[in-house]
Amino acid sequence: MTAKLHGAVVRWFATEARDLPWRDPRCSPWGVLVSEVMLQQTPVVRVLPVWREWMERWPRAADLAAESPGEAVRAWGRLGYPRRALRLHAAATVIATEHDGELPDSEDGLLALPGVGGYTAAAVAAFAFGRRASVVDTNIRRVHARLVSGDALPAPALTAAERRLAEALLPDDDATSVRWNAGVMELGALICTARSPKCSMCPVADECAWRAAGEPPPSYVPKGQAWHGTDRQVRGAIMAVLRGASRPVPRVVLDGLATAEPVTAEPVTALTEGSATSPELARLHALAPAPEQLERCIAGLLADGLAVELTGGLALPH
Template sequence: MEFLHRRITGWFAETARDLPWRDPGCGAWGVLVSEIMLQQTPVVRVLPVWEEWLKRWPTPAGLAAEPAGEAVRNWGRLGYPRRALRLHAAATAIVENHNGRVPDTYTELLALPGVGSYTAAAVAAFAYGRRETVVDTNIRRVHARLVAGAALPAPALTAAEMRLAASLLPDDDAASVRWNAAVMELGALVCTARAPKCADCPVKDSCAWRAAGEPPPSYVPKGQAWHGTDRQVRGAVMAVLRLADAPVPAEMFLQPPADLGFAPEGIGVPLAALHRLNSAPEQLERAMSGLLTDGLAEIHDGGYRLPA
């Protein structure tokens, strides 16, 4: 066990990416924002949005003081914009219940709106140096190959995986934080899902999966479709709402601007992109209804806008 700890954390010390939320001066708020933004979103897309977000809202109080719609607007094209609403709700709870300071224990973090067990553990570990079992997709994949000899972890997190992760965690607080970060980085950069760079792995000689002859996965991971889906239409509608400075009438979404006889100021480009999808009216109406249900849009003065 100590051999794995030494090899992987040593590799991390030499090769870790220089990410702003890893800076000791970042603070717990910056770590929390990064963890929520990084869910199902690659670092390269998160970085510019994270930097702008922290410039505008360097504290939870700053975000909580603004309408939830501003969080959605500044979420940009990161995808899954409900995360912006959750982050706004978490900021509000931090202000109301924790005097504006991100709580420092797993239990208190888990009680924040939109914060699950992974995020609570990650913030407690990476922002406050707590010894927590942090298990994301990258860590699960490294553990599956290195210890269990499987090409991929189970489709959903299991209790056995959590027990394995806990058993691998160093006893020392600081060492456990380095271990969590190092294994996560190894999974992100080397032990990747589709094309692992085994030659670059610091523990390749101890890998159970390689020792077993690199057996194929027991299932085929399902990719998420995008083109032609309700998610694509929702994203196109959100692009219009983010640029709108007034409620957008429903007919603008349902009919191309040329049919309406005028060019809408400020939102013409995303509106044209929406209509190029040629979505069926029922799909568009379904997507817009879903945005209302999820709290990402609201009806005001007969039109659609971001939540106030």
């Protein structure tokens, strides 16, 4: 019953898939893992250049493990959620020291790595090792919701029913299951998008339960992600300062930025000479965080290991 869907999606994927470097058969499992972690909540177009830099600089897990975690965070750049860089570095260390430099090829083995959850473990097992694994990401969930369940959007959180459905739809043989996973994911990314899906270009539009039902609206309103004034925004601004700093950033500089006292570009430059570029400091200052928020954010970054306290000030971890 699902054979028709399998054929349609696999054929569509064969001709319409984007030519992404981590899909190259010559890409190593390590390269696939790096791509999957970078792609967690970050769009492909922004990952591409950073992934290339990482692969050139750290072609094997052991190469990254030999670096300091701070270098990983700095090379992560502005991909967002920098703790992912930290966990990727930790995963590289585990791979280098406990797995002789080779990635585990089973879902369970992958799942044990830092920063690797259910999605990433299944994705690497499938895309790097050709295993039959049930990959469930936001794209696949959305396609399943529309195509099979007739809903405009998947539930707010992954449900057991969705896992069962994904497993039930997964082709039996390894090779087809890999193409199905990749194809459904690509379909969700390019055609069956969250907003304004391109149904006229969909290879399985005729089988879509959501279309058959007259494209009913979502049964709930997704709540947006708060940003302005949040700790995340302040943490991000602090991290940008630390990434741009070639030496520890004195606490007095950071603390001074939280005050209402205007800070001119001149003294900022003088205080942080050689330790940070002024655009990053200016951005943090423009946020005008309350002293307690700034303190809370710094404490959070220290607790997360994204920053360390030195006598000279705050810096990326060594």
